Amino acid sequence: MEAKNATTATPAPAAAPRRRLGLKLGGLAVVAAVALFGYSSLSARNAAPDVTFVKLDGQKVALKDLRGKVVMVNFWATSCTTCVGEMPQMISTYNKYKDQGLDFVAVAMSYDPPNYVLNYTETRKLPFKVALDPQDTLAKAFGDVKLTPTTFVIGKDGSILKRYVGEPQFAELHQLLEKALAA
Numbered sequence: 001m002e003a004k005n006a007t008t009a010t011p012a013p014a015a016a017p018r019r020r021l022g023l024k025l026g027g028l029a030v031v032a033a034v035a036l037f038g039y040s041s042l043s044a045r046n047a048a049p050d051v052t053f054v055k056l057d058g059q060k061v062a063l064k065d066l067r068g069k070v071v072m073v074n075f076w077a078t079s080c081t082t083c084v085g086e087m088p089q090m091i092s093t094y095n096k097y098k099d100q101g102l103d104f105v106a107v108a109m110s111y112d113p114p115n116y117v118l119n120y121t122e123t124r125k126l127p128f129k130v131a132l133d134p135q136d137t138l139a140k141a142f143g144d145v146k147l148t149p150t151t152f153v154i155g156k157d158g159s160i161l162k163r164y165v166g167e168p169q170f171a172e173l174h175q176l177l178e179k180a181l182a183a
Contacts, residue, residue, distance in 0.1 A: 048073075048154045049141035053105050053131035056118055061105070061129060064158065069103045070180045071154040075139060077112040078120045080148040086167045087124065093170065093177070094128050100181045101156075104128035109148060110136045155180050 048071075052062045063071070074090060076083035094104045106126065108117040110133050121130045131138070139145040142152060143163075151164040153176055162176055 046159050048152070048158050048160050051138055051141045053107065053129065053138065056114075056121060056130050056132065061131075063154070066103050066154075067158050068156050069101045070097075070156060070177060072102065072104045072177075073142065073152045073154065074104070074106045075109060075133075075142070075145045075148055075150045076106055077109045077148050078116040079112065082167050083149045084120075086149060087126075089170050091124075091127060093173065096174075097177050097181060098127075102177060102181065106130045107133050107138050109139065110134050153177065153180065156183065 048063055050062075050064055052060050054060055063073075072090075072094070076087070078084065090104070090106070094102060098104075106128060108114075108130065112132075114132055114134075117130065117132060120126075133139055142150075147165050149164075149167065151168060152160055153162045153164075153173070155161045161180055162173075164173070
């Protein structure tokens with residue numbers, strides 16, 4: 001009986017390599033699927049969303065209508081210390097590059113009272129487009145923006161070139177804008 005048990009146990013080691021091969025192939029398929037998904041997600045994320053901004057005066061501006069220009073989209077709030085602190089440099093950046101094809105949309109977060117945004121815009125004489133996002137539609141379209149300031153640089157072709165969370169290093173931002181505007 002012991003001999004029969006010994007011979008019955010012998011095929012198990014032969015099945016083990018096939019099982020390991022199956023596991024390896026299955027693992028390889030999972031890795032390939034994850035890589036493909038990651039690649040397609042990155043490619044899809046590179047395109048700016050098809051959104052329409054509603055400016056303080058009620059006028060609508062579609063992002064797709066700004067194609068051919070480099071666009072900065074800055075999510076901010078009047079209650080955000082960093083946003084208020086960076087705004088003079090944002091104004092300066094816009095003024096420096098607007099004649100070369102830069103456009104700029106400052107998007108006030110949904111929790112920012114519209115009258116505060118209007119007051120800030122008028123007293124600081126913001127020279128660029130200022131939009132409200134009362135339903136978080138724009139913030140969600142740009143990847144569910146929650147932190148302010150968050151700034152996107154969008155190329156002439158509508159692709160997102162860079163996302164800054166927090167105040168950007170303005171020297172680096174200016175280099176990126178110059179390269180994008182020259183393209």
